[in-house]
Amino acid sequence: MSDRYQKFVLDLVQRPGNSNCADCLSPNVEYTSFNLGIFLCEACASIHRSLGVGISKVKSIKMDNWSEDQVKCMEACGNLKAREKFEQLVPTCYKRPRDKDPQVLREQWIRAKYERLEFMDPEKQTYLAGFKEGYLMKRGKDDKKFQRRRFVLSETDNTLKYYNKEDAREPKATLRLDEINAVIVPEKVGNPNAMQITFEQGSNTRSLFLQAETGKEIVDWFTSIRSAKLNRLTIAYPGATEAELAQNLTHSFLMEGWLSKTGPRQGDAFRRRWFTLERRKLMYYDDPMDAFPKGEIFIGHEDKQFAVRDGLPPGIKSQGFCFTLKTPDRHFHLSAEVLEDKTKWMQALESVISQPLSPQDSSSNFGIKQNKKAKRISVLNLVRH
Ligand SMILES: [Zn+2]
Structure with a gap:
């Protein structure tokens, strides 16, 4: 039976x-x-x-x-x-987990759905309020220790601020919401409830590493950031649908991991670096949690002499599993520790190189600071095409 x-x-x-x-x-x-x-x-x-x-x-x-x-x-x-x-009332800004997403996103989605019944009652969706204040553990840039800091998010002001001292009047830093990216990064930080925030500081990309006490808290911050960004975009671009705009709120890393690279001069030795690929930006660090990368490489389109090739040019001493990233300015000699990593990196870079630049990609070509108006136009074009 x-x-x-x-x-x-x-x-x-x-x-x-x-x-x-x-x-x-x-x-x-x-x-x-x-x-x-x-x-x-x-x-x-x-x-x-x-x-x-x-x-x-x-x-x-x-x-x-x-x-x-x-x-x-x-x-x-x-x-x-x-x-x-x-799922009758899932907000467009809420990131639905896919099977490769970090466990905390999957778990909080399931708890929100069946335990808290969040998507049946908008009153429970506190991350849509446009304002959030609370404490997160932030990793110090120099001492590398996680310290409790007060964070304040304001959709109206387009800011995420944090304060070093409990009673401080002035924030230690004020970040523009529309210029930050947020990624849930449990493995890198070694904590299931960890988030990396990146933003441009001067001509560099700065990273902040944050931890929350609970999975719900970190996902609430993540979703609050996404919600505030989406609401601001919706006002700026009334002609675009929320679903189109929502694709542009946060970006996971396409690839991350250790590779070795040589210096720019012939005969330079390989040095081990932590690489991240986010949209068209390849960055490398001494340590995965450094505040600033050692280098940033814009990955353009194949029409502009960007390419990935197996192996190294003759005369370069190889180690591990090598490949070459060609850019108009420089050829980067890279080496993975295992074949599988080399294959994944080459595929990820090739897929970026084969895609034509979107208007937004062109505007975020670093080194070139765009004014506000240019940025607006670029996002507008992105959602129209
Ligand atoms: Zn599943």
Whole structure:
């Protein structure tokens, strides 16, 4: 009897919406929450288990036994119906996790959806308020220690400020919201609730590393930043849809990791550096959490002499798994520690090089400071084309 039920559940997986995880859209559906009537991947199922059976009752499709009542529950609901209920009011600025996103984004999405019922009640979406004040641990630029700092975000002022002293009147720094990027970076910081904020300081890119006490707190800050940025863009570009503008709020790193590079002179030795690739900007650091990179390389289009080639030119002593990044100004000789890393880096760089520049890419070509008006035009073009 139980086999027949299991076969029926497997057939249900083929119905529209059920063959991708209800929460992260992974195509590897192996579990269900049979009281919620949804189909899940393994990673999301394990978060559902942690919610407790009062909220979600998890069952493996193939490894557990099924009863008639449970099967009926699955048939009556399914991922599409559950989404209509639990995702009825997801704000456009909220970053829905995909299966490769950090665990904290996945977990908070699931908790927001089924535990806090955040997307059924706008009053619970405090990150849409346009103002947020609170404490985060910020890594010191020089002493590298995490210290408690007060942060204040204001959508009206377009600012994110932080204060060194509790009673300080003047902020230690005031960042422009429309010029910052925010990325959740648990592995780099060694903390599940960590965020990196980058912005231009002078002609360099500055990074801040922040930690929150809870997953909810860091995701609330992340979403508050995205919400404020989106609201400001919506006012600036009334002709664009929120969905178009939302693609432009924060950008994850396309690639990150250790590579070695040689200096600019023939015969310079390889030195190990931490590389990050964000949109068209390749940066390298002594240490992954340095406040400033040692170098920034703009990655342009193949029409402008940008290219990636396997190996090194003759005469350069090779080590590990080498490749060459060609730019009009300089050829960079790079080396990965394992073949797989070399392949991934070459593919990531090639995919950027093969894409024509968007108007926004041209305006963020560093070294060239654009005035406000030019920036506005560039974003406008981005959403129109
Ligand atoms: Zn999933």
